[in-house]
Amino acid sequence: MRKRKPQYIVIGGGLAGLAATMKLCEDKAKVTLVSYQPVKRSHSVCAQGGINAAIDTKGEGDSPESHFYDTVKGGDFLAHQPLVRDMCYQAPAIIHLMDRLGVAFNRTPEGHLEFRRFGGTLYSRTAFAGSTTGQQLLYALDEQVRRYESEGQVKKLEWHEYLSAVLDSEGICRGAVLHDLRSGEIFTVKGDAVVLATGGPAQVYGKTTGSTVCNGAATTSAYLQGAKYANGEFIQVHPTAIPGQDKLRLMSESARGEGGRIWVSRKQNDNRDPLNIPEEERYYFLEENHPRFGNLVPRDVASREIHDIVYNQKLGIGGQPMVYLDLTHHSEGFLEHRLGGILDIYTKFTGDDPKKVPMKIFPAVHYSMGGIWTDYEDDGNGLIDHKSPRNQMTSIPGLYAAGECDYQFHGANRLGANSLLSCIYTGLMMGPGLIQYSRNLTSHVEEVSSTVFDQARDQWRGRMQAFKQMNGRENPYILHQELGEIMLANVLIVRENSRLAKALTQIDDLEIRFKDLQCPDTTHWSNPAPSMIQQLHCQIQLAKIITKGALIRNEFRGAHYKPEFDLNQPEDFDPHEYVEYNEKRQYGEIREDEFPPGHTSYMKRYEECNEKWLKTTIAEYQNNQPEISFEEVNTSLVQPRPRKYD
Amino acid sequence: MPDDKTIHLKIKRQDQPDGKSYWEEFELPRKPRANVISCLMDIQMHPITREGKEVTPVVWECNCLEEVCGACTMVINGKVRQACTALVDALPQPIVLEPMSKFPLVRDLHVDRSRMFENLKKVKAWIHIDGTYDIGEGPVIPEKQRAKAYLLSECMTCGCCLEACPQFAKDNDFMGASTFSQVRLFNMHPTGAMEQEERLDAIMGEGGIADCGNAQVCVEVCPKKIPLTESIAEIGRETTLQLLKNLFLK
Amino acid sequence: MSSISKGQVHFFLLKMHSLTGLIPIGLFLTFHLLINSLRTVGVLPYQWSIDLINNLPFLIWIEVLFIYIPLLFHSFMGFYITKVAKTNALRYRYPRNWMYVLQRLTGAIVFVFLVYHLGTTVAPKLWFGHHLFEAAPFLIDVMNQEFATWTGRIIYLIGILSATFHFANGLWGFCMSWGIIIGPRAQRNASIVFILFGGALTVLGLATVLEFSLHPVDVEPSFKGAP
The missing domain is CATH 3.90.700.10 (Succinate dehydrogenase/fumarate reductase flavoprotein, catalytic domain)
Structure with missing residues (x-):
C-alpha cells in the first residue's frame, strides 16, 4: 500500500504561514496555502528593524539565556518560560537558516552577519537587512514555498478567505470553509490539520500601523467555534x-x-x-x-x-x-x-x-501580544519537546496557530525585533508536531462523512448570502470606523475602568446597529462587501474580548496601564532586592526595616499583585459574550521580579 | 490648490473581466494628508457619484499602505504608481484612476498579476538549499555585494516596470525587467549561482531577455529605484556568454 | 546534442538581428559614407573608389552574402520587433523611450529609403549592364540628378539621418544586449561616445550631399572601352 501523505491547510502567507509550509513540505506533506492576496504581499513586509538572535559575534557575552531573560522580563513575566527559552535557543539556527536562504542581511567588513542594538537589551543581537528586514525575510520564505509549489507539493489559494474550521462530530478540526473572493464561491477543503497564521487584529482599532488584511477575523472565527482566546487586552502602542x-x-x-x-x-x-x-x-x-x-x-x-x-x-x-x-x-x-x-x-x-x-x-x-490560545509541551529541561503534537495547537483539536495570531511569546509587552523571530520560530517549530499529529490520528479525514463538510459549507453559504442581502440603513465601512474610534478612545494607552465599561456598552450598541447594515454591493463577481461585513462581525466580537479583558484585569502590567492600580515603585528601588526578599521570606515574615523605607511594603504589594494577576486571561465565547477566566503562567525558570529600566 | 475644499476623482470602472468599462466621477471633501487610498476609503463610506447617483464602492487592491507590499499599484493621472504614496496635494485635479492595462482585469482597479509570479517560477527565483536543519552559517558575502543584492531584493513584484514597458503586452509572453532582475539577484548569490545555467536557459527563449527593446522606462518608473537596466545588461552579458558556451563549448 | 527548441531559435534570431546591425550592415554603412565623402575631396578620388569597388572579384556574391541577405534579415526581424512593440512615449516621456520609438521609426524609414536608393542605383546598373568602369559615370550621373532638386536632397537627408541615428543608437542597444556596457555610468559614457560617432557619420553624409548639390560634375569612364 502506498504510504499516505499527510496534508495540511495553512491559512495566511506571512512569515509564520510560509515557515510552517516550508517545514511541512520538507517532511513530504501536501499543503494548501490560503491567503487574501498573493502571499508575497503579506503584512510581514512592514517590519523594519530586525530579528533577534544571541549569536554574540562581538564578544559581549550575550547568550540565548540572556535573550530569554530579557524577553520574559520585557513581557513582565506573563509568557510561558519554556517556550520563550526554546525560541531563544533556536534563534541562532533560524538566523543562519534565513541567511542560507539568501536574505541580504547586513554584513561585517569580514563578510559575516552584522548585529545591532535594539530596545530592552544591552547586547548587539539584532540582525537586519537594510531598513526592510521583514520584507527580506518574507521574500526568502516565499521563494522556498514557490519552489515547493512548482514541484506540486503546495497548492496556493490566493484571493481566498478562511471562514471557519470544519469540525466533525467529536469536535476535531478536519478542514476549512473557504471563500473565493473573486467568484464568491464558498467551498470546503479537507486536511489532517489546519494552521492559522493570520497575523494580528489591528483593524479592530481602525487606523494603526497594521495592514488592511490584519483584521483578526480568522482567529475570532475560531473563538466563535469554541477556541480559547488569550491575553487579548495586551496591545502594544x-x-x-x-x-x-x-x-x-x-x-x-x-x-x-x-x-x-x-x-x-x-x-x-x-x-x-x-x-x-x-x-x-x-x-x-x-x-x-x-x-x-x-x-x-x-x-x-x-x-x-x-x-x-x-x-x-x-x-x-x-x-x-x-x-x-x-x-x-x-x-x-x-x-x-x-x-x-x-x-x-x-x-x-x-x-x-x-x-x-x-x-x-x-x-x-x-502589535497584539495576545491571540488565540495555543498549547505546548516542555521536555522537562526548560525547553520544548519538538515532536509533541500539542505544540501550537489551539483548544480545538487539529486547529493550530502560529505567529502574531497566537499569544505565547511576548507576555504583556513585546521587545523590538522579537516578533519576526517568534513568527518564524513557531512556523518551523510546529512542523514535526503536526506530522506527529497526523500519524496519531485514529481516523483519517477521508473517513469523515461528507455531510460534515456539506453542512459547514451550506451554513456559510447561508450566512454570507444573508450578509449580502442586508438592506438596512448603516454603512459597514462607517461602522468599522466608529468601532476603531471607540477602541482608540477607551482601550488604548491609559485604561480606566469607567471608560472601559462605557466602551463595552458602546460596542454592544454597535452590535445592535450591525443588524441594520446595508450591504453596499450586491453583485456576484469580486465583491468585497459581504466579506467585509463578516470581518466586521468578527471585529465586534474581538473588541469585546479585548475590552472585557482590560476591564477585569485590575493591575498595571506591561502594555496594560491602569493608573489606579499602579504599585508606585519607589524611585530608588533595585529589582535585585526582590530576589533577596524572596529568599528571606522562606524563613518567615520580613520586617519593614530590612530594606530601605517603603521598599518592603512595595514588594509585598508586588507579590500580592502577582498572586492575583500573573495569569493568562482566557476568553471563551458563551451567550454572545466573552466569558473571562484565568490560567497559571509557567514561571518555572526565572522568578518574576519588578521591572525597571534605568 | 491647497485652498480648494474638495477633491475631484475620475475613476475608470469595470464590473467584470469581460465587461465594458465606464467612467465615474466623485467629489470628496478634502482632508489633510489625504492620499488616493484614503479617497477610495471615503468612497466606500459614501459611495455616491458627483451626480448624486448611489453606486457600489470602488474595488481595488491594497495592503501595507507603506509602499513595501506592491498591492495598490494603479495608473494615476496617466502614470503607473502605488496609490498609497500618491498624495492628493501633489496631484493635479481631477485625479484620474485607471487599472493597470497590461494585466487581466478583475474588477474596477483590481488586476491579476499572477503572470509575474509564474515567471518567478520559470526562472527558479529561489536558493535551492539542502534542508532547513541547522548545518551552520551561510556563505561569507562581502558587504558591497550584499548591498547590491539588497537593492535588487527590494522588488515587491508590483508590476510598474511591466505596465510602463512598451515591449510588455497582454498578448505576448515577455517576462520583463522585474524577472530579469531577479535572475541576476539569484545568480549573484554564492549558493544561487549553482543553478545559474537553468535560470539563464529559462530566459533565453521567447519572451526572454533578447526581446527587451531597451526603452528603459522600467527603471524610470520603478518605485524602489532598482537598477533594472543594469540588471538587464548584466543578464545580457551572462546570456551572451551562455550562448557562446552552448555553441562552442558543449 | 539535445534538440533545439523554438524558444532557443527565437533567442538566437534576435541575437543575430542585433549582431547583423553591427556586422556587416553597420560596418558597410560606415565605409559607404566614408568612401562617398571622398566626393568632397574631389570627383576623381570618388570615381576611383567606385571603380575599385565595382571591380572587386566575386562582387555579386559579396554583395548578396554580406549586404543583401543580412540587410533583408535585419529588416525582416526589425519589422517583427516593431510589430510587437506598444509604444507609449507620449505617456512616459523619458529620453530613452523616445529613442526606442525613433529606433523603430528610423528603421522603417531606412528600409523604404533603401528600396528607393537601390532601385535608382543598383537596379538600373544591373539592368542596363553598366558594369565595371562604366558604373562610375552612371552612378555619379544619378546622384547629380538627385541632388539637383530639393525633393532629392530631402529624401537623401532623411535617409542619411535615419541611417546614422539608427546605427549609432543601435550600437548602444547592441552593447546593452550583449552585456558590453552594464553600469549606469558605463551606459551614460557609451551613449556619449555613440552620439559623437553618429554625429561624425552624419557630418560625412551631409558633406557629401552638400558637395553634390553645390558642385555637380559629370565624369567620363576611367578606361574607355575597357573589357
Whole structure:
C-alpha cells in the first residue's frame, strides 16, 4: 500500500504561514496555502528593524539565556518560560537558516552577519537587512514555498478567505470553509490539520500601523467555534507614528535618539505654523516632566504622556491628536547623514520635509501580544519537546496557530525585533508536531462523512448570502470606523475602568446597529462587501474580548496601564532586592526595616499583585459574550521580579 | 490648490473581466494628508457619484499602505504608481484612476498579476538549499555585494516596470525587467549561482531577455529605484556568454 | 546534442538581428559614407573608389552574402520587433523611450529609403549592364540628378539621418544586449561616445550631399572601352 501523505491547510502567507509550509513540505506533506492576496504581499513586509538572535559575534557575552531573560522580563513575566527559552535557543539556527536562504542581511567588513542594538537589551543581537528586514525575510520564505509549489507539493489559494474550521462530530478540526473572493464561491477543503497564521487584529482599532488584511477575523472565527482566546487586552502602542488618513506609519525611535524634541503649543487649538510659535509658548512636556530622560523616556511612558497631552489637556496640534517631533534645530547636513532614509519616509507620505518643518506624530496601535490560545509541551529541561503534537495547537483539536495570531511569546509587552523571530520560530517549530499529529490520528479525514463538510459549507453559504442581502440603513465601512474610534478612545494607552465599561456598552450598541447594515454591493463577481461585513462581525466580537479583558484585569502590567492600580515603585528601588526578599521570606515574615523605607511594603504589594494577576486571561465565547477566566503562567525558570529600566 | 475644499476623482470602472468599462466621477471633501487610498476609503463610506447617483464602492487592491507590499499599484493621472504614496496635494485635479492595462482585469482597479509570479517560477527565483536543519552559517558575502543584492531584493513584484514597458503586452509572453532582475539577484548569490545555467536557459527563449527593446522606462518608473537596466545588461552579458558556451563549448 | 527548441531559435534570431546591425550592415554603412565623402575631396578620388569597388572579384556574391541577405534579415526581424512593440512615449516621456520609438521609426524609414536608393542605383546598373568602369559615370550621373532638386536632397537627408541615428543608437542597444556596457555610468559614457560617432557619420553624409548639390560634375569612364 502506498504510504499516505499527510496534508495540511495553512491559512495566511506571512512569515509564520510560509515557515510552517516550508517545514511541512520538507517532511513530504501536501499543503494548501490560503491567503487574501498573493502571499508575497503579506503584512510581514512592514517590519523594519530586525530579528533577534544571541549569536554574540562581538564578544559581549550575550547568550540565548540572556535573550530569554530579557524577553520574559520585557513581557513582565506573563509568557510561558519554556517556550520563550526554546525560541531563544533556536534563534541562532533560524538566523543562519534565513541567511542560507539568501536574505541580504547586513554584513561585517569580514563578510559575516552584522548585529545591532535594539530596545530592552544591552547586547548587539539584532540582525537586519537594510531598513526592510521583514520584507527580506518574507521574500526568502516565499521563494522556498514557490519552489515547493512548482514541484506540486503546495497548492496556493490566493484571493481566498478562511471562514471557519470544519469540525466533525467529536469536535476535531478536519478542514476549512473557504471563500473565493473573486467568484464568491464558498467551498470546503479537507486536511489532517489546519494552521492559522493570520497575523494580528489591528483593524479592530481602525487606523494603526497594521495592514488592511490584519483584521483578526480568522482567529475570532475560531473563538466563535469554541477556541480559547488569550491575553487579548495586551496591545502594544508605538509612541511615534505618522498620522495619515488611511493608516499610521511608524517613525523610528532613532529620530528621538538623534535629539528629536517632542512639544506642543501651550495654547489649545493653536493653528499657527509651528515655525511661528515662539520658544516660550512651546511646551516640551517630556523634557519638563522627565528632566533626566527627557525625550528618550521608554516607549510606554512616551505614549502615555502624549496621550495625556492630547486627550486630557487638549493641547494636540490645532486640537487634533498630534504632537510635534522636532528635528529642525539640527543642520540639514547632519540630519541627512544620520537619519536620511527614515526622514525620506516621512516626506514620501506627508509631502513635508522634516529637515525644515517639525514632524507631526502620534502613538499608534502596533502589535497584539495576545491571540488565540495555543498549547505546548516542555521536555522537562526548560525547553520544548519538538515532536509533541500539542505544540501550537489551539483548544480545538487539529486547529493550530502560529505567529502574531497566537499569544505565547511576548507576555504583556513585546521587545523590538522579537516578533519576526517568534513568527518564524513557531512556523518551523510546529512542523514535526503536526506530522506527529497526523500519524496519531485514529481516523483519517477521508473517513469523515461528507455531510460534515456539506453542512459547514451550506451554513456559510447561508450566512454570507444573508450578509449580502442586508438592506438596512448603516454603512459597514462607517461602522468599522466608529468601532476603531471607540477602541482608540477607551482601550488604548491609559485604561480606566469607567471608560472601559462605557466602551463595552458602546460596542454592544454597535452590535445592535450591525443588524441594520446595508450591504453596499450586491453583485456576484469580486465583491468585497459581504466579506467585509463578516470581518466586521468578527471585529465586534474581538473588541469585546479585548475590552472585557482590560476591564477585569485590575493591575498595571506591561502594555496594560491602569493608573489606579499602579504599585508606585519607589524611585530608588533595585529589582535585585526582590530576589533577596524572596529568599528571606522562606524563613518567615520580613520586617519593614530590612530594606530601605517603603521598599518592603512595595514588594509585598508586588507579590500580592502577582498572586492575583500573573495569569493568562482566557476568553471563551458563551451567550454572545466573552466569558473571562484565568490560567497559571509557567514561571518555572526565572522568578518574576519588578521591572525597571534605568 | 491647497485652498480648494474638495477633491475631484475620475475613476475608470469595470464590473467584470469581460465587461465594458465606464467612467465615474466623485467629489470628496478634502482632508489633510489625504492620499488616493484614503479617497477610495471615503468612497466606500459614501459611495455616491458627483451626480448624486448611489453606486457600489470602488474595488481595488491594497495592503501595507507603506509602499513595501506592491498591492495598490494603479495608473494615476496617466502614470503607473502605488496609490498609497500618491498624495492628493501633489496631484493635479481631477485625479484620474485607471487599472493597470497590461494585466487581466478583475474588477474596477483590481488586476491579476499572477503572470509575474509564474515567471518567478520559470526562472527558479529561489536558493535551492539542502534542508532547513541547522548545518551552520551561510556563505561569507562581502558587504558591497550584499548591498547590491539588497537593492535588487527590494522588488515587491508590483508590476510598474511591466505596465510602463512598451515591449510588455497582454498578448505576448515577455517576462520583463522585474524577472530579469531577479535572475541576476539569484545568480549573484554564492549558493544561487549553482543553478545559474537553468535560470539563464529559462530566459533565453521567447519572451526572454533578447526581446527587451531597451526603452528603459522600467527603471524610470520603478518605485524602489532598482537598477533594472543594469540588471538587464548584466543578464545580457551572462546570456551572451551562455550562448557562446552552448555553441562552442558543449 | 539535445534538440533545439523554438524558444532557443527565437533567442538566437534576435541575437543575430542585433549582431547583423553591427556586422556587416553597420560596418558597410560606415565605409559607404566614408568612401562617398571622398566626393568632397574631389570627383576623381570618388570615381576611383567606385571603380575599385565595382571591380572587386566575386562582387555579386559579396554583395548578396554580406549586404543583401543580412540587410533583408535585419529588416525582416526589425519589422517583427516593431510589430510587437506598444509604444507609449507620449505617456512616459523619458529620453530613452523616445529613442526606442525613433529606433523603430528610423528603421522603417531606412528600409523604404533603401528600396528607393537601390532601385535608382543598383537596379538600373544591373539592368542596363553598366558594369565595371562604366558604373562610375552612371552612378555619379544619378546622384547629380538627385541632388539637383530639393525633393532629392530631402529624401537623401532623411535617409542619411535615419541611417546614422539608427546605427549609432543601435550600437548602444547592441552593447546593452550583449552585456558590453552594464553600469549606469558605463551606459551614460557609451551613449556619449555613440552620439559623437553618429554625429561624425552624419557630418560625412551631409558633406557629401552638400558637395553634390553645390558642385555637380559629370565624369567620363576611367578606361574607355575597357573589357
